[in-house]
Amino acid sequence: MKDIPRPIVELKGFRDGLHLIIDPKANIEEIIPRIEKRMEKLGDSLAGTGVTINLGGGSMDFQELSRLERLLQDTYRLEIKQLIGKSDDIPRPQEGSLIAGAPALHKATPQSSEYILPAEEEKTLFIRQTLRSGQVERFLEGNVVILGDVNPGAEIIAARDIIVLGTLRGIAHAGALGDITSVIIALSLVPTQLRIARFISRPPSNQRTQGDKVEFARLRGNAAVAVEEFTDFNHLTQVEPRSSVVISESSLE
Amino acid sequence: MGRVIVLTSGKGGVGKSTSTANLGTALAMLGKKVVLVDADVGLRNLDVIMGLEARVVYTSMDVIDGTCNIEKALVRDRRVKSLNLLAASQKNNKMDILPEQMKKICKELSEDFDYVLIDSPAGIEQGFQNAAVGAEEALIITTPEIAAVRDADRIIGLLQNMNIEKMNLVINRLSPQMVKAGNMMAPQDIIDILSIDLIGVVPEDSDVVVSTNRGLPLAYSHASYAGQAYNRIAQRLEGEDIPIPEFKSENWFGQLMNKLAGRN
Numbered sequence: 016m017k018d019i020p021r022p023i024v025e026l027k028g029f030r031d032g033l034h035l036i037i038d039p040k041a042n043i044e045e046i047i048p049r050i051e052k053r054m055e056k057l058g059d060s061l062a063g064t065g066v067t068i069n070l071g072g073g074s075m076d077f078q079e080l081s082r083l084e085r086l087l088q089d090t091y092r093l094e095i096k097q098l099i100g101k102s103d104d105i106p107r108p109q110e111g112s113l114i115a116g117a118p119a120l121h122k123a124t125p126q127s128s129e130y131i132l133p134a135e136e137e138k139t140l141f142i143r144q145t146l147r148s149g150q151v152e153r154f155l156e157g158n159v160v161i162l163g164d165v166n167p168g169a170e171i172i173a174a175r176d177i178i179v180l181g182t183l184r185g186i187a188h189a190g191a192l193g194d195i196t197s198v199i200i201a202l203s204l205v206p207t208q209l210r211i212a213r214f215i216s217r218p219p220s221n222q223r224t225q226g227d228k229v230e231f232a233r234l235r236g237n238a239a240v241a242v243e244e245f246t247d248f249n250h251l252t253q254v255e256p257r258s259s260v261v262i263s264e265s266s267l268e
Numbered sequence: 269m270g271r272v273i274v275l276t277s278g279k280g281g282v283g284k285s286t287s288t289a290n291l292g293t294a295l296a297m298l299g300k301k302v303v304l305v306d307a308d309v310g311l312r313n314l315d316v317i318m319g320l321e322a323r324v325v326y327t328s329m330d331v332i333d334g335t336c337n338i339e340k341a342l343v344r345d346r347r348v349k350s351l352n353l354l355a356a357s358q359k360n361n362k363m364d365i366l367p368e369q370m371k372k373i374c375k376e377l378s379e380d381f382d383y384v385l386i387d388s389p390a391g392i393e394q395g396f397q398n399a400a401v402g403a404e405e406a407l408i409i410t411t412p413e414i415a416a417v418r419d420a421d422r423i424i425g426l427l428q429n430m431n432i433e434k435m436n437l438v439i440n441r442l443s444p445q446m447v448k449a450g451n452m453m454a455p456q457d458i459i460d461i462l463s464i465d466l467i468g469v470v471p472e473d474s475d476v477v478v479s480t481n482r483g484l485p486l487a488y489s490h491a492s493y494a495g496q497a498y499n500r501i502a503q504r505l506e507g508e509d510i511p512i513p514e515f516k517s518e519n520w521f522g523q524l525m526n527k528l529a530g531r532n
Contacts, residue, residue: 149422164461167421168418168421168422
């Protein structure tokens with residue numbers, strides 16, 4: 016049988032959903048028109064569908080990923096569920112298995128799995144409203160400050176810190192590009208789930224709310240998301256955690 | 269120009285149609301000219317709850333098709349003459365009506381009536397969009413259940429995107445005993461999450477089933493708690509200042525459980 020050359024872009028359905036498989040050798044200028052061609056016939060029919068971007072053994076830089084993300088999300092309204100690509104530093108369960116990153120685990124540089132925004136590029140987005148169920152706010156250029164609540168079913172994703180001047184009941188993902196120093200602060204922290212960099216945690220089901228105390232979440236020992244009472248920024252590195260929460264590393268899920 | 273209000277909830281079975289029928293009846297009994305619009309095309313039941321099923325000849329679909337004009341399509345209530353119903357077509361589906369057509373109907377009705385109450389279908393798809401597109405304000409109906417509150421929250425977000433700013437909350441099927449015992453979300457817990465104004469709490473009342481089956485809205489009945497709650501909501505819509513009774517848990521454990529409920 017003759018070898019059929021693999022197309023640059025393939026859209027395939029798998030058990031875990033739709034995969035956009037991209038030839039690792041192709042560059043972004045070839046990839047984008049191929050995606051446009053593939054999507055042309057499908058029109059709006061995939062709007063709202065989750066898609067996994069599979070770069071095979073390849074990788075992309077931040078700019079390329081942003082272009083891809085804009086095309087898929089803004090033009091075709093696909094939801095990017097995860098990104099599978101080559102990574103040198105992220106521990107993998109076994110060779111060939113998928114690195115299922117947290118929803119926005121972007122691989123930025125070949126040296127590191129973390130993309131830390133340079134301080135001068137860091138921006139802060141102010142959201143002056145309550146985020147309600149089904150609303151997702153994704154800001155990959157820096158921090159997010161919410162003057163309102165984040166309700167159950169809402170999601171907030173930031174490249175760096177997330178500060179909620181209200182009650183955080185939904186999902187917050189700080190350090191979504193991999194910055195493990197990111198923190199989440201809320202006037203009342205009763206989240207459905209917290210994510211920092213590639214670590215996902217959920218509160219134990221018997222956890223009691225602190226209610227009137229401002230709390231913050233950060234990674235401790237690079238592995239566990241810990242929730243502590245917030246006193247002041249000088250204490251960020253000193254206080255002991257109130258409770259350790261159940262953790263799972265997203266790449267192992 | 270009358271007020272065009274959509275009654276919506278996201279989740280099904282929380283009492284949108286029952287609330288539409290009862291509030292409409294209550295407002296009409298206050299002397300207002302009211303028209304109820306069933307926007308649940310394909311699954312109509314507002315006419316049944318109103319006891320008007322046998323009198324429906326034309327539907328909103330016929331108005332859109334040009335088969336008849338809007339006045340001809342309205343069914344007048346038997347008991348309160350200022351109450352009218354525009355029924356939904358049962359043989360069509362929600363995609364057969366375009367938002368612009370719905371908007372036109374609402375606008376036309378608002379010129380002749382004090383209140384246009386639109387009974388929205390469950391869900392967030394075109395049926396809901398059609399129901400909300402012509403409205404200037406909304407009544408969000410929810411029950412004290414986490415799933416219902418979650419869906420109400422989603423709906424509020426969608427309505428805000430449609431530039432409907434004026435929203436009031438109706439909490440339906442509240443059991444004061446269960447709230448007292450700490451086994452049910454209290455109104456304040458629901459308001460904490462939804463952060464919109466509460467306009468009324470309708471207690472759980474088994475007479476509702478009887479009344480919807482008989483096609484006789486409870487708002488007529490002075491003996492029914494639920495019916496009286498709807499009458500008070502109608503008065504509040506009319507701008508009267510009637511305090512809403514407070515329902516809250518009497519034990520700390522219940523209060524804590526309610527707090528936690530907000531999380532998931």
